[in-house]
Amino acid sequence: MSPANPKLHERDTPDPSAPPIQVIGLHKHFGTNHVLKGIDLTVNKGEVVCVIGPSGSGKSTLLRSVNLLEWPTGGKVYIEGIDVQDPDVNLDYVRTRIGMVFQQFNLFPHMTALRNTTIAQEKVLGRSRAEAEQCGRDMLERVGLEDKIYAHPSQLSGGQQQRVAIARALAMNPDMMLFDEPTSALDPELVGEVLQVMRDLAQSGMTMMVVTHEMGFAREVGSRLIFMDDGVIVEEGLPRDVLANPQHPRTQAFLSKVL
């Protein structure tokens, strides 16, 4: 989308010097259920932030609040310096710069792998069919699926589907990627191929926020590890420090169960 796009305004232009993700005092209620209780978090350019914690701790809700799939009930979310809750901001344009990968893949089942990667490029970024397909092919090749471009999601394994989902997000040229338990729905033998793609992505300098249960991945790839419990960030630090030497008793209790 060029700045000449009539739907866009000065306020929609990202500030390259601002952190990709900045969350300030974030609260989220589902009815009477207080899921996020004041989260402050900044993700800097090129960082790979891994978020761990017991189920129900609010880590997925936090991730989904970043691109406003969940609308916060309090606090602020800034993406590249833009207040995304501002009703005058073009939220769809902000979302094109945030790639999102889901636990359940959420590929469009009525489209081929290639079409999955091109539809939003054409409809949102206004790329031509040829341009979009070139980019889609490149991305599918990047995740090692150049021989599956015409397969439908139902013909692919879980690991392949998740790699298509990553390619689909990458095809939008996002500035950052969100991963919501990307390997939790996979058979154990398929986890490796997806983690490998994510590892390559991290090495290429992509800003990433990853909700995961893969402690090995967090230790090896993560630049920061965040432990959440009961709607708050309990502890954060270098992954190997937090994993090897947790300070908070709740972190210790959680890690003793999963490691």
Place this chain on the structure above:
Amino acid sequence: MTLTDIRPTVRRRIARLSSYTIALIIVVILAFIGDWPRMGRQFFNFEIMKKIFPSIVTIALRNTLIYTVIAFVIGTFFAIILALMKMSKGPAHWFAVGFIELFRGLPALLTIFGCAYMIPIAFNFHWPSIGGSQGVAAGLTGLILVTSAYNAEVIRSGIEAVPKGQREASRSLGMSHIETTVYVILPQGVRIVIPPLTNEFVMLLKDSALLFIAGATVKTRELTTFGRDGMTSNMNATPFVCAAILYLLVTIPLTYLVGRLEKKMAVKK
């Protein structure tokens, strides 16, 4: 060996065989108690058949199919809009709810009657004449109202059957609410909805018989009107029987098709 020990395919075959046997027994009993010469004269009178063919096919069946298809296409178009309205918030939702409940709750016959006679009186209004009759436009309007209400509910359930993650994935790629609905949700909803919509088409085809109340000319009669007119002018039920057979010739294959589609959808899931 109990019933559950039998393989399902075998069990189905046994069930089918026994229902055929029962049907055969009923037919045999009817054959013995029926007054066949009289039934032949009254229901399968060859002389009268010669009189009504081919116009029962070229006019009546043709009109039935045309009316059904027109009402179905336009009705489904409105049904999509109604379904989207019902799933929205605000006044559009309540309009759709009211519309759907009204025309699903009324007998189709009353709706058609209302379109044909009550609306013209109430608003001093004349339906455009099609083929020399105002009944066609009035009756079709009634059918469209009824179909759009029924199909709206079918389509809404289809759209709601599309997993929530599909909308989330599409929105997270930056596609707008409308783009998401058009490119992601509706194409999947339509697939889910094709078997029940085909079913609605069969129902509508049968409901088109109610057009008789709106009145028709010789050229605009559909099957039931044609059969009824043929019955009164000949003092003989043969035209009705022929109309019934023609209905079945269309509806039974369609119903069979619905079964096939449903099976195919089940496999895909």
